[in-house]
Each structure stands twice: as C-alpha cells, then as structure tokens.
Amino acid sequence: MKKLLLLLLLGISTVSCKTSFRISVQEPAVIKLPQEAKKFGIVNAVNKENSPEQKVAGLILGTAQINGNIEAAERAIEGTLRALEKSNSIAGKRIANLKNFYLSDGSVNWNLLDSIAEIEGLDGFIELSKMETISPIGGTVLANVTGQTNTYLDGSMYVNTFIIKYRLTIDQYKVFYSYVIPLSGSASIIQIFNDSQRKTEYFKALGYQLGFQAGSFMYPNWIWVNREFYTKGSKVLKRAKPMILKGNWELAEEQLLYELNAKKEKVRGRVLYNLALVKEGQGNIDEAIQYAKKAALECGDKMANGYLRTLKNRKDKIKLIK
Secondary structure (H helix, E strand, O other): OHHHHHHHHHHHHHHHOEEEEEEEEEEOOOOOOOOOOOEEEEEEOOOOOOOOOOHHHOEEEOOEEEOHHHHHHHHHHHHHHHHHHHHOOOEEEEOOOOOOOEOOOOOEOHHHHHHHHHHHOOOEEEEEEEEEEEOOOOHHHHHHHOOOOEEEEEEEEEEEEEEOOOOEEEEEEEEEEEEEEEOOOOOOHHHHHHHHHHHHHHHHHHHHHHHHHHHHOOOOEEEEEEEEEEOOOOHHHHHHHHHHHOOOHHHHHHHHHOOOOOOOHHHHHHHHHHHHHHHHHHOOHHHHHHHHHHHHHOOOOOOHHHHHHHHHHHHHHHHHHO
8 A cells, every 4th residue: 555655656746747838839831822922812613513412411491402512612701711811911802703713624714813813903812612511311300300419510621722923723722620510309390490500500600610721721820739848856947937837938048047057967858858948939949959959868858859859840840931
C-alpha cells in the first residue's frame, strides 16, 4: 500500500512540473493567391445538373422535395463573403446570373470574365461549382419512425478560383463540413414536419460553413494550439510561470535568462525549453528552434524532441505565407 501511494505521489509530482495552455499561431493560406489579387466576384454555379439531388439527401417537407444542395449553395455565398471580410485584405462581391463561364471545348471564357471584371473592378472570381450533401436513407421520416433522436448531415463543396491578370485557374479544391442534427424521435406528423423544417435550416447552415471555409482558405489564419511548459524545478521557472500564462513574453524571457547557464542539467534543459516557447510566442521561430535544439542535445530534455518537430513543421508552413 505504501509502495502504491509512493508511486501515485511520484506520478502527481511528475505531471505537476509542467502546465498546458493555449497560444495563437499563424497558419498559411491553403490557396496561394497573387499578392495584388484583392477583390473577387463570388459566383454560385451550383444547379440541379452539376449537383443533382440524391435520394439519400432528400428532404421530405409536406409533399414537396427540396434539393438540399441548392439550399446549401445559396447560403455558401454568404459564408464566403463573410470569410473574405474577416481577412481584412480581400474583398468579395456577389455576381449573379453569370452564364457561359466556359466555352464549348471546356476552356475558361476569359473574354467574358475580363469584361465583367472591368465593369465590377475585380481581380478574379471564386466559383462555387458543385455541392454534395449526404444524409441517411429515409431522411427525417425514417429516423423519427425508428425513434432516433439525431441524424447526420455531411457536405462537401468544390471551388474554382480564377485570377484575371495571369489567366490563372486554381481548379476544384474541396471543402468539407458535418452536422449532427437533433430530432424529436417522434412519429407524430407535426413533429416530423418540425424536424424536416429544422433539417432544412441545417442544410442552409451547412452551406454557410462550407462557403466560409472556401473563403478562409485564401488567406493566413490565426489558430489556437496547445503547448506545454515547465513550471517547477527552480525559483526562476516558478516566477516565469504567470508571465508565460499571460503572454508577457519579453518579461518571461528576461526572467528565464537568469538561469540560462544553470549548473543542474535538468534545470538548464527546462529553462531552454521554456525559452523556446517564449520565442515562438514572440513569433521568432528560428530562435525557438535553436533553444529547443539545445534543450534536446545538450540537456536531454524529454519534451524538447517533440517540440522541435512541431517548430520545424511550423517553419515550413510559414515559408508558404511569405
């Protein structure tokens, strides 16, 4: 029993010597645009021909059936416009009723795009070209009759981007999104009707999310990631803890530098590791890599190897941003 208690205490001590927290980092754009391409016309090219309704995705609403793909695509335009607005650098404008996007041989009708771009002051076009949605066979009615309290809705959308100046086409990149839709689980006609209406709204919400993804792929995004750092081992590590948690990077760096040459290898390794984290927080990936490398090679720090791989992957992505 004493042995077990000792092992538990050692486990708690080991876990408590480090803390997890979140830090924001910049991810590169998935779609690399020319720097001068700032204003885009958004075109909804989804129709019954290129996005036919599948029986598994049909909605039963009264006696009429709704094409969920068409419903989703209408909201996708709004999602794309909102994402571009969030970029603070790229603008979007809805372009309605644009036909003859392609010539009979399948090539892009650049003359048409040129003329519209000149009139509207556009640098390019984003075409929502195809929508696919999938939900279980039988849809809402079967789910209710069998007493299910939720059903799923998966969606994907294909997007084309055209840059006027360079006659550049970025073909058919694909975005995905899914929803779990709550249902009443009742066979009541009224409840089935209400659940069908709710599902119609989810199709619209799905379209918005797909459109938002399509737009956000076109510029770098700040995302939150989890990071761990050391909080125990020396007075300096303890003092630096609240500074790191608050993102006071410069102050944390000054604190940690007091023990940059600590005599104890374990303490020095932890200080070097934490300095790597501080440098990442400051946006200096190269110095972060150097500190993490020293922590791993010179002190054998256990967390440094994995963190070093993370930092190198981030550096490779950052090269795509610049």
